[in-house]
Amino acid sequence: MSPQDRELVAQLCAARAGLHVDPDKSYLIESRLGSVARREGFGSLEDLMAALRQKREDRLAWGIVEAMAPTESAFFRDRTPFALFREEVLPAVAALRGGEPVRIWSAACAAGQEAYSLAMIVEDERSKLPGLKVELFGSDIGERQLEKAQSGFYTQFEVQRGLPIRLLIRHFERDGEMWAISPRIRQMVRWRRVNLVADLSTAGRFDVIFCRYVISALVEPMRVRLLENLARALAPEGFLFLGQDEDVAGLQGAFQPVGGRPGLYARNPAFRIAA
Amino acid sequence: MRARPRESFARPYGSLTNPRQKRAGREAFHLKTCLVVDDSRVIRKVARRILEDIGFDIAEASDGLEALAWCRAAMPDAVLLDWNMPVMTGIEFLKILRAEPGGERPTVVFCTVENDVDRIREALDCGADEYIMKPFDGDIIAVKFAEAGLT
Incomplete structure (x- = not known):
């Protein structure tokens, strides 16, 4: 993913959900969005991002934001x-x-x-x-x-x-x-x-x-x-x-x-x- | 091949009882001891590494009988206990241990592939404090030991 794409993901997350995403963490962003791309039928992350830029589809944008949200959880976390x-x-x-x-x-x-x-x-x-x-x-x-x-x-x-x-x-x-x-x-x-x-x-x-x-x-x-x-x-x-x-x-x-x-x-x- | 010679039953050696093997400065911290009981040498090695990282002094036994000999010589603070082992199973060991003088003291955490609810209940009824289902990792051991009040 290009730095511009990662920057766009970070902006999207901040604007929609207030989520802080570090655009320099390319591994994190790419691994999280890989599953979104597969689910939505895109051949690559580049295709996913191109579709996001062109269509500005709400569902796609939220799919990306949700995928970037933290999912860490445990029963009785911190006791x-x-x-x-x-x-x-x-x-x-x-x-x-x-x-x-x-x-x-x-x-x-x-x-x-x-x-x-x-x-x-x-x-x-x-x-x-x-x-x-x-x-x-x-x-x-x-x-x-x-x-x-x-x-x-x-x-x-x-x-x-x-x-x-x-x-x-x-x-x-x-x-x-x-x-x-x-x-x-x-x-x-x-x-x-x-x-x-x-x-x-x-x-x-x-x-x-x-x-x-x-x-x-x-x-x-x-x-x-x-x-x-x-x-x-x-x-x-x-x-x-x-x-x-x-x-x-x-x-x-x-x-x-x-x-x-x-x-x-x-x-x-x-x-x-x-x- | 046995992990330890038979005579160790009479006088276990190793870091539990031999002060010469203690590293400098250890006495000041009074490390808790954990006896790792499993017939797999690989599992014992993995568990040892994890438990040493969270601050335990480790002894090993490869079946229930050997574990009992350790406990009679020097009662550990904790026992990480496999279920299915040759010579004496974990559950047989636990029943005998809990009836021994001072045998109620160690915190016993099962660590086994047995994941049937009835088996887990049986272990708890026999005096186990916590229960880990294999496969395990360092995180699980750490949180289970914390759950059992060991860390």
């Missing part, structure tokens, strides 16, 4: 946030909501491991939280990722990255070479394609948002927009989980770090976003 969710955040928001449903959003969920990790925790904590009602949502920018998430099928490698063995045998069944999550857990999550830097005013309100390793994948100007969107979508007493080494510095005043709990932020109820 600590999930322990925090189980032990402190879930009981707190459940008490706050009374009998009303607690709404939880796994934003940029990739193949769904984060959303299902949360679903397993909710399921396993039910006995301690009588009357608990939960609505769990998973969203990603990639259609293919969402399809995989929705299917609930994972490889043996994937179920061994972060999933304790007792949870594997409690919530999964082996299906040939793959492992399938139980229908009970699968049906707890609703999936939706969401571009986190687009207009999210209709996304609804959530008590807990997991949005990890998204800020750090965005170009600088889009980080503020993401944080504004999250502030708008988070209930006044809600909690936001970010990835390790990510912070809310882009948007002053909207979130407060929760003391001694790295990566956990509370919504500042007094903060209002200009319309």
